Amino acid sequence: MAQHTPSLLLMLLLCTLSANASFQPALVLEMAKILLENYCFPENLVGMQEAIQQAIHSGEILQISDKKTLAAVLTVGVQGALNDPRLTVSYEPNFVPVMPPVLPSLPKDQLIRLVRNSVKMDVLENNVGYLRMDRIIGEETAAKLGSLLRDNIWDKLARTSSLIFDLRYSTAGELSGVPFIISFFADPEPLIHIDTVYDRPLNKTRELWTMPSIIGERYGKKKDVIILTSKRTMGAAEAVAYTLKNLKRAITVGERSAGGSVKVQKIRIAKSEFYITVPVARSVSPITGQSWEVSGVSPTINTVAKEAIAKARSLLAIRSAIPKVVQMALQASKVLLTKWADGLYRSVVDFESLASQLTADLQETSGDHRLHVFHCDVEPESLHEIPKIPTAEEVGYMIDALFKIELLPGNVGYLRFDMMVDIEVVRAIGPQLLKLVWSKIVNTDALIIDMRYNSGGYSTAIPLLCTYFFDAKPLIHLYTVFDRTTDTMTEVMTFPNVRGQRYGSSKDLFILTSHMTGSAAEVFTRAMKDLNRSTVVGEPTIGGSLSSGTYQIRDSVLYASIPNQVVLSAITGKMWSFSGVEPHVIAQANDALSVAQRIIAARLLKKEQGN
Structure with missing residues (x-):
């Protein structure tokens, strides 16, 4: 987040004001106070209140009479000064705060109904699991409905061969549910530090870690997981997608997510009819040192949201061939199989990238740069076909x-x-x-x-x-x-x-x-x-190499070029090095x-x- 001096913030706020308007300076002072007490980047605001007070006394603040115009001008000023599009000022004389229900306090039957409406699970062809989650369920709700979630969702998903995790419609949820979801796709040990959240009003920092035990059977870290995202994906769902992507545990397919916030509050400015919307908490990933907030989660594979599930299924079909291909390469190299099991083939999204990854790994594990895997839709001609005898x-x-x-x-x-x-x-x-x-x-x-x-x-x-x-x-x-x-x-x-x-x-x-x-x-x-x-x-x-054979890997469109002859020295009897x-x-x-x-x-x- 870019930082600006308080005087720059003040100038950006004031330079956009009309010379023919009027408003109460107290409104700006109250807004500054709210920011100082609640904005999640307080380091950007040091000295702001004093600077505004001095400007008011010096008569620099001009007048705006139309209240909606004033709200728009203040929004432009504060967003520009702090480089944060989430900060907005609104004039809402008829605003009625709506408190979202505290889910754990709802009767169990209502909770069950809400979860069933926001979480859908299915098993597709080829034992591909499908999980659509339109709301990230918080820790307390998950604990209250533990057996229901375990029996109807988690344990059924755990038996699938791969998973499509659909977060395209997830616009709400609770950050406390993120550790459980990440834990579902991780091993019990070692625990993984997945997020650090700073709450400005409470002035507290909280670390989120994977959990040593969860309700239900884990999916583990070996099977393929593809996360679908859209421009609507927001908040806790972005935290899930961002973390799993950067842990290299999942491939993201779809559109860049909305770039929401951990926590945003709409706060009334004093006793006026003006409100300021402020991000009051911030997330910093210990994995990247950055955040999904504002900028969103960029997908591994870009595609329009409505086509994401078809793209994911096609990608899984390609990736399902990887273990067989790896198993065949170099007579089932244990090193390659271990790399596959450890999830180091997450970056593979098509046959070209699979061939490139296999080539690099085969050369690394064998120390032989002559090994090469390539993708070819048509069976390649032999590199050493019968030579043509030239005519006279x-x-x-x-x-x-x-x-x-x-x-x-x-x-x-x-x-x-x-x-x-x-x-x-x-x-x-x-x-x-x-x-x-x-x-x-x-x-x-x-x-x-x-x-x-x-x-x-x-x-x-x-x-x-x-x-x-x-x-x-x-x-x-x-x-x-x-x-x-x-x-x-x-x-x-x-x-x-x-x-x-x-x-x-x-x-x-x-x-x-x-x-x-x-x-x-x-x-x-x-x-x-x-x-x-x-x-x-x-x-x-x-x-x-003296001679290399080209071999089709199973019935795939991948071929391996492998040296099939060894040359021994006539002097020493030892194998000539391929260096x-x-x-x-x-x-x-x-x-x-x-x-x-x-x-x-x-x-x-x-x-x-x-x-």
Whole structure:
């Protein structure tokens, strides 16, 4: 709430007064006195009465004769000064105060009738509970009707699988009932501090906590709860919605609530026919440090009030799939199930947000950033479908598109290719590849293979590519692959024979990497590094997987991309980490080529000096 000085309050009050009117200064003094004694933000009013008294004596207050105009002007002044739209001044010569009935004092049959008119309960399809509460029942009333509420509402609701809590029409109620409702959706321990209420006339502060025991069976904190709100939702109902939302215990659907007050009183100004409506108590949430008063409760999902129940049912249908999806992900990860049980999936409102949450949690719990869950309405095509063998007309275009070669100074070859091609495709285009690419770099004194932009592709041609950089004998064990889908272990070796000329095992070979280098490109780089056949220059690689399978999660529209092959080092026999390949020489990707050239030049110079 914005604070203003008393003189600013006075100026805002007075500057709007007409120069042709008359009124009694005592009215303003009495109004100031009421505010000082009752307004729930007394710190904003320090010195106000003295400032008004001085202004009256100095003759600054002008005259207004029309009493309704005066009331409107005073309302504008006090609201503007204190930035509080709840403060209103009215002229009501025929006002008759109506005291609301003190509910606990009513006969039991009247109480029962009132509760039945304001609380409705039903069980919808798929065991979804529906609770409409148009009035928040206070603590004393709830105690008086305990068995009735327990048998007809709470215990029946407790047996439902999820709940729609309809507060769209709740415009009245008692704040003392809020702790019981919040407790219904919480565990007995630990107790939760849910609100702090300051009452200005009593000058007392009261803390509201959940209750260690309640009448009836608790709903608990695990099952889904969706709260419906509208522009009419006010007062204690806002306290319920605000608290459950910020405890992340419920999802709110509908419209922003009214922004009411904990307690408002209409107070007669002295013996006049003017009244001032004043918020006399204020609420501060210990969860947020703020309040639902004035600003209201903003819904998690915005929709017009009349469509809120349909939106809630649709949302529950989506969320009902979460436990099954979580259970399937990573072979029913206990960590994910625990997160679901603890209500940490409350923010999930559609399949996209569910996929994002699952991806984050799977990566966090496994430490493997390669795990990915995505939403797709149409079954996705396989990421590694059977490769298409190019026609004779397509070969030339394909080679130009995939491979870039250059002869650098010092008879250094440069080969860049941005995708690992399937071995059957390589065999199909072999003759043209040897003629147009390989023959131009095979006789260089050193070779730079640029993998900085190669994010992967097919792994089948990796052993063939490696073979060109080793001698025919002996065959070299490159790495071992464990395939999870078939539970088979395969040692990957160099080939005894290849088409064309080998580069051999003695000439310098450099591989350039970046944070984009991934999957099969990483496996090639890692194998050549492990076998001390190349110098790797650039950035650590992405840490991808040799092969990932795409699996539909049950019969949902969610799919999981899961690495299904493990690569073991030929040197150590240990699994390669998915943290990527660490270069021998760390350099920014943009500088990697020039760094490699400088190293080659230095090595050539050293050889010449040695000779």
